[in-house]
Amino acid sequence: MEKVHIVSGQLNHALHHIEAEAGTSINLCYQCGKCTAGCPASFAMDYPPRQIIRLLQLGFVEEALNAESIWICASCETCSSRCPRGVDIASLMDTMRRTALKRGQKDKRVAAFNKAFLANVKNFGRTYEAGLLLQYNLTTGQLFKDMGLGLPMMQRGKVSVLPEKIKARDEMKKIFERAEKLGGVE
Amino acid sequence: MKYAYYPGCSANGSGIEYGLSMERTAKILGFELQELEDWNCCGATSGHNTDQLLSLALPARNLAIAEKTGLKEMIAPCAACYSRHRNAEHVVKHDPEMKKKIEQVLEMELEGSTETLSILDVLVNKIGTEAIAAQVKKPLTTMKAASYYGCLLVRPVEHTGFDDPEDPQTMDQIMKALGADAVEWSHKTECCGAALVTSRPDVGTRMLYRVLKDAKESGAECLVTACPLCMLNLDMRQAAVEKEYKEKFNLPIYYVTELLAIACGDEPKTVGLEKHFVEAGQYLQTVQARAEEAKIAAEKAAQEAAAKAKAKASASKAKTGDATAEPDPKKVDAFKTALTKNPDKMAAKLVADPARAGILVSILDEKRIAKLANLMASDNDKAIKAAEAFVTGELKKREK
Numbered sequence: 405m406e407k408v409h410i411v412s413g414q415l416n417h418a419l420h421h422i423e424a425e426a427g428t429s430i431n432l433c434y435q436c437g438k439c440t441a442g443c444p445a446s447f448a449m450d451y452p453p454r455q456i457i458r459l460l461q462l463g464f465v466e467e468a469l470n471a472e473s474i475w476i477c478a479s480c481e482t483c484s485s486r487c488p489r490g491v492d493i494a495s496l497m498d499t500m501r502r503t504a505l506k507r508g509q510k511d512k513r514v515a516a517f518n519k520a521f522l523a524n525v526k527n528f529g530r531t532y533e534a535g536l537l538l539q540y541n542l543t544t545g546q547l548f549k550d551m552g553l554g555l556p557m558m559q560r561g562k563v564s565v566l567p568e569k570i571k572a573r574d575e576m577k578k579i580f581e582r583a584e585k586l587g588g589v590e
Numbered sequence: 591m592k593y594a595y596y597p598g599c600s601a602n603g604s605g606i607e608y609g610l611s612m613e614r615t616a617k618i619l620g621f622e623l624q625e626l627e628d629w630n631c632c633g634a635t636s637g638h639n640t641d642q643l644l645s646l647a648l649p650a651r652n653l654a655i656a657e658k659t660g661l662k663e664m665i666a667p668c669a670a671c672y673s674r675h676r677n678a679e680h681v682v683k684h685d686p687e688m689k690k691k692i693e694q695v696l697e698m699e700l701e702g703s704t705e706t707l708s709i710l711d712v713l714v715n716k717i718g719t720e721a722i723a724a725q726v727k728k729p730l731t732t733m734k735a736a737s738y739y740g741c742l743l744v745r746p747v748e749h750t751g752f753d754d755p756e757d758p759q760t761m762d763q764i765m766k767a768l769g770a771d772a773v774e775w776s777h778k779t780e781c782c783g784a785a786l787v788t789s790r791p792d793v794g795t796r797m798l799y800r801v802l803k804d805a806k807e808s809g810a811e812c813l814v815t816a817c818p819l820c821m822l823n824l825d826m827r828q829a830a831v832e833k834e835y836k837e838k839f840n841l842p843i844y845y846v847t848e849l850l851a852i853a854c855g856d857e858p859k860t861v862g863l864e865k866h867f868v869e870a871g872q873y874l875q876t877v878q879a880r881a882e883e884a885k886i887a888a889e890k891a892a893q894e895a896a897a898k899a900k901a902k903a904s905a906s907k908a909k910t911g912d913a914t915a916e917p918d919p920k921k922v923d924a925f926k927t928a929l930t931k932n933p934d935k936m937a938a939k940l941v942a943d944p945a946r947a948g949i950l951v952s953i954l955d956e957k958r959i960a961k962l963a964n965l966m967a968s969d970n971d972k973a974i975k976a977a978e979a980f981v982t983g984e985l986k987k988r989e990k
Contacts, residue, residue: 480781531599
């Protein structure tokens with residue numbers, strides 16, 4: 405039988421970076437599958453959590469970063485809290501989303517939602533729920549999504565038409581700029 | 591008692607009832623909330639999905655503002671806000687390199703002296719369920735409530751830690767203090783789908799369905815939450831789930847603070863109950879009516895039992911047995927919990943010699959805990975004797 409050559413984690417720069425930012429080590433994983441068993445969203449994933457780690461262990465970093473799974477993960481932290489080996493899978497997923505985003509590999513719907521959300525925080529210092537939904541619908545081309553909920557929300561006084569703004573809005577913009585600048589150099 | 595208060599963005603919007611009932615809860619239980627000045631959004635999931643440093647800097651700015659107030663504890667009722675602030679706190683305390691970066695981004699210094707608390711932690715561990723029960727005017731007797739903790743109040747454990755991550759109890763304890771029945775169910779810490787219900791309804795709706803389904807099948811008639819996103823999903827999206835799965839749930843959803851305020855005498859309107867999507871007022875009336883019936887039935891049963899006891903007593907006057915009083919089951923439970931969670935402390939109370947106390951800790955099992963808790967609730971001297979006997983027995987065993 406031919407010997408399979410496995411890329412070691414140390415040799416793979418991208419993998420090393422992901423592990424460092426996630427603050428966890430994939431070599432701890434012995435593939436028991438407890439993460440996948442408890443994952444409430446694994447039913448919709450192409451590679452459930454255990455397989456994502458297996459891909460990374462075998463050096464298939466690109467495949468893992470392209471997996472739909474990382475955008476289906478709801479960050480519920482069940483996997484991390486149950487892992488008998490202490491692998492912080494949720495943090496890995498989080499780091500992989502950020503890495504994929506920086507490389508332009510992203511799930512359009514989730515990324516559009518996040519972008520719209522953070523744009524409000526940058527501009528107003530707070531979440532602006534009405535603006536968020538509208539902006540999200542516009543960028544994803546689902547103009548009438550959840551329209552049936554918008555009006556009842558307003559009638560109930562649960563969504564303000566105008567954004568709530570904090571005083572330190574200039575400071576917020578600077579925080580975003582400085583975070584981008586400093587976060588880039590790692 | 592005064593706490594720094596971080597209401598979070600939803601307290602004025604989609605989670606307005608949570609904001610209203612949080613303030614009422616503080617008034618009723620007599621603690622003060624000092625809102626942080628010019629606080630900003632914590633960044634929520636979108637923040638940590640996008641940029642790590644930004645996701646830490648946003649809550650850290652609020653922590654810096656809180657530090658300036660001099661108050662050491664900050665209440666963040668929203669589970670996501672709570673989680674983000676706890677996470678930032680953890681990093682500030684344990685990762686000096688990252689702390690430095692955060693300070694550079696904020697151009698502010700951080701001491702790491704503020705502790706963010708969830709409302710469940712405050713209600714159970716700071717105020718106490720007995721103090722809550724003392725304020726109850728209209729108990730929620732016969733209410734069948736599934737306490738829904740969701741994800742971020744209990745996970746990750748190293749950032750939360752005030753309750754068990756698999757079978758948390760704090761909300762159940764609050765519900766019991768309000769007079770309700772806390773339903774046992776398996777999905778109390780399963781994810782509701784969070785933002786996926788909006789961004790990926792194909793995935794999120796199914797997650798939501800599973801939570802509602804398990805609550806219903808476990809006999810719950812309503813769900814209780816301490817998270818505005820769980821509320822938004824369970825309440826506002828319940829109709830969509832029912833349509834998708836062709837199944838009726840009709841489960842009213844309540845914030846734990848709403849039920850607290852109402853059980854302590856508030857009108858449902860005061861806490862904004864009419865703003866819910868799934869009608870929530872009717873069920874409370876049903877509960878009140880059932881509670882009345884239960885009260886009348888209980889009084890009748892008590893009268894009958896008293897009459898019977900009297901008859902029995904007069905019939906057997908000759909026999910004057912001195913039956914020892916049963917210990918208060920609440921006290922027994924409290925001692926059990928204490929022995930399980932803080933075995934070192936409790937062992938030291940029972941066994942003076944530290945080495946022997948250590949042995950006691952090492953041999954505490956369910957049976958011994960039950961025995962000790964029972965004795966501690968009725969006669970502490972007996973408990974001490976029993977504890978000493980356990981240790982002596984163990985030492986003898988070890989000699990062999």
